[in-house]
Amino acid sequence: MSVKAMTAKEVAKKVINKEELFILDVRNESAFNDWKIEGDKIEILNTPYFDLFDGVEEIMDAIPENKEVLVVCAKEGSSIMVAEMLSDAGLSVYYLQGGMKAWSEHLEHVKVGDLTNGGEIHQFVRLGKGCLSYMVVSNGEAAIIDPARMTDIYLDYAESIGAKITHVFDTHLHADHISGGREIAEKTKATYWLPPKDATEVQFDYQPLEGGKTITIGNTKINIHALYSPGHTIGSTSFVVDDKYLLTGDILFIDSIGRPDLAGMAEDWVGDLRETLYDRYRELSDDLIVLPAHFMIIEELNEDGSVAKPLATLFEENHGLNIADEAEFRDMVTGNLPPQPNAYQEIRETNMGKIKPDDEKQREMEIGPNRCAIR
Amino acid sequence: MKANELLDAKGLACPMPIVRTKKAMDNLKTGEVLEIHATDQGSKADLTAWSKAGGHELLESTEENGVLKFWIKKG
Incomplete structure (x- = not known):
């Protein structure tokens, strides 16, 4: 036919x-x-x-x-x-x-919500790979968090609304996908932020992203507060945006938690992961809406295609946040690890600027699921 | 490794490397060996699976300067 x-x-x-x-x-x-x-x-x-x-x-x-x-x-x-x-x-x-x-390369653009004084926060859902990235927009300025390698969608959208990209962040050194952060920063002359503890081997200039730092987007002052939250990597950093949204990077997902082993340090970092999930996050307002850097299963998507839930709901429903016994938590996290993502070592080296594979090779390296979570 | 036939599938995209391999294999006798050169990275996993499914034996595979080489014994 x-x-x-x-x-x-x-x-x-x-x-x-x-x-x-x-x-x-x-x-x-x-x-x-x-x-x-x-x-x-x-x-x-x-x-x-x-x-x-x-x-x-x-x-x-x-x-x-x-x-x-x-x-x-x-x-x-x-x-x-x-x-x-x-x-x-x-x-x-x-x-x-x-x-x-x-x-694998398709990104679905969903507006997550409004911020103070006309600001907005947008999510870019990479359905085929389970990766999530964000754009915070306020009064003609934009910040991007954890952008994918396909940078056009962010650049085009910012241009379409007349916003200048001023800051680009990676919550941590990614092991499952190639970051578009450095490329966007170079093209737009934005400041590129990386947690220094994840960046000890990187071959390019960046601004050190550390806990306690506050960055303002637009004149209407959408504040992005960095919150040091190690566990997936030693440098992993979360953000609180406009006192309303908690961007958790690869530490906490909707129905799963981050894995601590992709930089080879599961035993060392599981303690950090526990402290972040069970102490640091508990001190935050549980009205915050969690916006993670990944989803693992399609059930984590909301009706509109976005991936977001209140922290209070996660404290109740996410299994990884509800293991009272520390030894049991350790076993769950270190004894139950899924296979590592495709080419994760090469991906880390690419994100450090140590190797520069061509586009086709980068595509091959990213094939497959992200596997950053433990459930 | 010694082969009875050589198939040059360099520059061909999936599915052609396997299509050509199948045709070349049809002309061989059981126990004879076909050597295949390809550049499509996907042909590595596909030739392995195809050989197994068809009862052939993938004797060896190498990769040099972007060229994948395979030796398959007809089953």
Whole structure:
């Protein structure tokens, strides 16, 4: 019948709106098991494209007639081949334009809320990888927190609202994705902030981001208070924005907590992680809305696609915040670690400025889920 | 390693390296070895999985200056 392209953005809308979709993922089994498109109403079947060279008859029965069908592969070539075979067999199907690479790079822009005197806070949801980044806007100025490698979306949005990007922050040295922070700072002449304890090996200039520091965005004074909160990395720093939002970086997520081992120091840092989660955060107002740097499962998304919940709710519902016994907490955190993210050492070195892989290599390094959390 | 046939799949994007490999393999006899050169990084995992699924044996694989080389024995 017909073959049409579906963009990552269109797939993202379906995930957020909980629309039905049937996905035929034709990547090899291990790539599929590692990482796939997930959603409430998404039904998914994995049959590698190389098992279909002789025809698609064997899977025709498994494909529902009353749903949209999307064929997915790593880059798109194989999905087009299989989509054409299905079309020849009488189906109308879509293929994912740009494949899982495009899915990994897609950012969904959601406004989280209003701040004092007309300010706003926006979240950029990287659905395919579970990464979250933020833009705080106030009176013609903008600050960006934990930006992804795909910097255009932040630059374009700031330009569209006439805001000048003045500050860029990384809450910590990332191990799961390549930071766009330095690039944005270079392009906009913004100040780039990094926690100095995570930055001992970095090869470029930055401003040391330390607890107790307050940075003002715009004339209307949206204050960003840095709060030293080690545990995922030794330098990890949280932010309180406008006395309303708590940006927790990779320390605390909605339904999970950060892992302490990606810089090789699980045993040393688990104590810091506990202190941050069980002491430092308890001293804060529990009316604060938690805005993390990741989500792990699709259930952590709100109705509008944002990822945000009051700290009070997390104290009640997040398992990682409710382990009274310290030894049990230690066991949970160090004994239960998921596999490390793809190429995490190389990603750290890239974020330190030690290596400079080309764009294609950077894309390859970021393939797969983020795996920064423990649940 | 000695091979009966050489397939040059350099510069080809997925799915072509595996499509060509399958065609070349169809022309070999059981026990003969096909050597494949490819540049698509994805072909590493896919050729491994394809060989296994088809009952072939991936004898060896190397990577030099961005060129992936595979030796597959027909099963």
